[in-house]
Amino acid sequence: MSEIDRLLDHCTTEEIASKLNQQGMRTVDGEPLNPKSIQYIQRSYKLDSRYERLRKLGMKTAQEISEQLGVCTQTVRRWNKAGFFKAHQCSNRQQYLFEPLSHDSPVMDKLNEHMTKMDHQKGKKPDC
Incomplete structure (x- = not known):
């Protein structure tokens, strides 16, 4: 045990x-x-479950991250696969919790670069 x-x-x-x-x-x-x-x-x-332990450490759900960034959860999951976030698997179903974002965190630099690149390619910021 x-x-x-x-x-x-x-x-x-x-x-x-x-x-x-x-x-x-x-x-x-x-x-x-x-x-x-x-x-x-x-x-x-x-x-405590893995999920509960990570939440106690301040980890955020995809929904919380999406609200912080103003994008949908699908975008958060896609960006997670691209390596933009520090995420921790919390279930056997590929559910992740994310380390909190701050404006000066390295991941924000990556996201800003990516969004700027997308602006030039599509003429607008991606939302989903």
Whole structure:
């Protein structure tokens, strides 16, 4: 249980199950661990989820970032794939939380460059 608690700081439940299975750990029935068994242990011991831990650290949702930047969430996800944000996967479904943006953060420089480039190509800033 303490190993799961420690791993939840850095890994999704799928990643935790994989790591613990590689170490030879199994369920009480002798079955390999899976994300649901990790979630069951997490809830049983009232451990904060990966999502809750990241939110407590100040991480933002795609919706919050989109509102800050004035773009839609689809654009935030696309820019995340392009490497504009420092994002942390918080679920097995490719859900991410983002490090907060400040006006002087390096990511803002990248975004400003990208938006300026898009202005020249399309004549306007991208919104979605």
